[in-house]
Amino acid sequence: MKLSRESEYALDGLAYLARRKPGTVLPLRAIARARGLPPVFLAKIFRRLTRAGLLTSHRGGRRGYALARPPQAVSVKEVVEAVEGADVFRRCVFWSNRCSDDHPCLLHDLWKTVRPQVVEMMASLTLEDVARGGLEEALRASRSRHRAAAR
Amino acid sequence: MKLSRESEYALDGLAYLARRKPGTVLPLRAIARARGLPPVFLAKIFRRLTRAGLLTSHRGGRRGYALARPPQAVSVKEVVEAVEGADVFRRCVFWSNRCSDDHPCLLHDLWKTVRPQVVEMMASLTLEDVARGGLEEALRASRSRHRAAAR
DNA sequence: ACTGAATGGACCATTTTGGTCCTATCATCC
DNA sequence: GGATGATAGGACCAAAATGGTCCATTCAGT
Numbered sequence: 001m002k003l004s005r006e007s008e009y010a011l012d013g014l015a016y017l018a019r020r021k022p023g024t025v026l027p028l029r030a031i032a033r034a035r036g037l038p039p040v041f042l043a044k045i046f047r048r049l050t051r052a053g054l055l056t057s058h059r060g061g062r063r064g065y066a067l068a069r070p071p072q073a074v075s076v077k078e079v080v081e082a083v084e085g086a087d088v089f090r091r092c093v094f095w096s097n098r099c100s101d102d103h104p105c106l107l108h109d110l111w112k113t114v115r116p117q118v119v120e121m122m123a124s125l126t127l128e129d130v131a132r133g134g135l136e137e138a139l140r141a142s143r144s145r146h147r148a149a150a151r
Numbered sequence: 152m153k154l155s156r157e158s159e160y161a162l163d164g165l166a167y168l169a170r171r172k173p174g175t176v177l178p179l180r181a182i183a184r185a186r187g188l189p190p191v192f193l194a195k196i197f198r199r200l201t202r203a204g205l206l207t208s209h210r211g212g213r214r215g216y217a218l219a220r221p222p223q224a225v226s227v228k229e230v231v232e233a234v235e236g237a238d239v240f241r242r243c244v245f246w247s248n249r250c251s252d253d254h255p256c257l258l259h260d261l262w263k264t265v266r267p268q269v270v271e272m273m274a275s276l277t278l279e280d281v282a283r284g285g286l287e288e289a290l291r292a293s294r295s296r297h298r299a300a301a302r
Numbered sequence: 303a304c305t306g307a308a309t310g311g312a313c314c315a316t317t318t319t320g321g322t323c324c325t326a327t328c329a330t331c332c
Numbered sequence: 333g334g335a336t337g338a339t340a341g342g343a344c345c346a347a348a349a350t351g352g353t354c355c356a357t358t359c360a361g362t
Binding site: 155156157189191192195209210211212213214248 | 318319320321322323327328329330331
C-alpha cells in the first residue's frame with residue numbers, strides 16, 4: 001500500500017483549505033500556487049476528491065473548490081481511499097502492487113498483523129490534525145482512547 | 152520502506168537453501184531454476200548477501216552458495232537490510248524514497264509510530280520461519296514473548 | 303455572447319525497477 | 333598447467349510505474 005504522490009498532494013491541498021475560514025471557496029490555481037503544487041496535476045486529483053464527496057466544486061461566478069465537510073469530520077483514511085482506490089489497504093506494504101491478500105508475498109502475514117493498526121490510525125486522524133501538524137498528539141490521544149476501550 | 156523485488160527473491164532463495172540439509176552448497180543456477188527466478192538477477196542479489204555475510208560462496212571445485220549460518224540464526228530484518236541498504240527502516244512506508252526522518256511527509260509521524268513494531272517483527276522472524284511458511288505462528292509467539300517481557 | 307474556471311480523457315516524460323551482457327577471476331580436476 | 337564451470341562486478345538496457353501536461357468541452361455567472 002505504498003501511497004503515490006497524489007495522496008500527499010491531496011492531503012496538502014485539503015489541509016490548506018481546512019486552515020481557511022469554514023466554507024471558503026478557492027479556485028484551484030490559488031491553492032496550487034499557495035502550496036507550490038503542479039496545478040494541472042492537482043486538478044486531476046481534486047476531481048477525484050469531488051467525485052468522492054470530499055470537495056464541492058463551483059463553476060461559473062464564485063468558482064473553485066470548498067471542503068464538503070468540516071475538517072474534523074474528514075479522516076485521513078477517507079482521503080487516501082478516495083485517491084488511491086478503495087483497496088489500498090489490501091495491498092501489501094512490502095511489495096505493493098504485485099502482492100495482495102489473494103496473492104500473498106513471503107511476508108504478507110506480517111503486513112496483515114500491522115495493517116489493522118495502520119487503518120485504525122488513519123481512521124482516527126482527521127484533516128484538522130493534518131492541517132495544524134498535530135499528528136503525534138492526535139495519535140497519542142487515539143491510543144489512549146483505544147486502551148481505555150480495551151478495559 | 153517499500154521493498155523491491157530483490158528482497159523477495161533474496162528471501163525466496165535463502166529459504167530454499169534453508170530447507171536443504173545444513174551446510175548444503177548449491178550453484179546459483181540450481182537455486183534459480185528450482186525457484187523459477189531469473190538467474191543473472193539472482194546472482195547479483197546473492198553477491199550482496201555474500202558480502203553481507205549471510206552466504207558463503209565457493210568457487211572452483213565444489214562450487215555454489217551455502218548459508219553462512221543456520222536458518223534459525225538469520226533474521227528477516229538482516230536479509231532485508233542487506234539487500235535494501237541499512238537505512239530501509241528510516242524510509243517511510245507511505246512515500247518511500249522522497250520521505251525520510253529528515254524530510255518528513257505529512258503522515259510521517261504515523262509511520263514513526265508503526266515502525267518500531269515492524270522492525271521488531273522482522274527481527275524476530277527467522278529464515279526458518281519463512282522457509283516453512285510459519286510466519287503467523289512465529290509472530291504470535293513473538294507477541295506473547297513481548298507481552299511477557301512487558302509485565 | 304464572453305469569461306474564467308471546472309471536467310475528462312488522451313497523451314507524454316521521467317524515474318524507478320527489473321533484468322541482461324560481458325569480462326575478469328577463481329579453485330579444482332584431468 | 334590448461335580446460336572447466338562456476339562466482340564477481342559493473343556497465344548497460346528495457347519495461348513499467350509514476351508524475352505530469354494538453355486539449356477540447358462544459359458550465360454558471362457577468
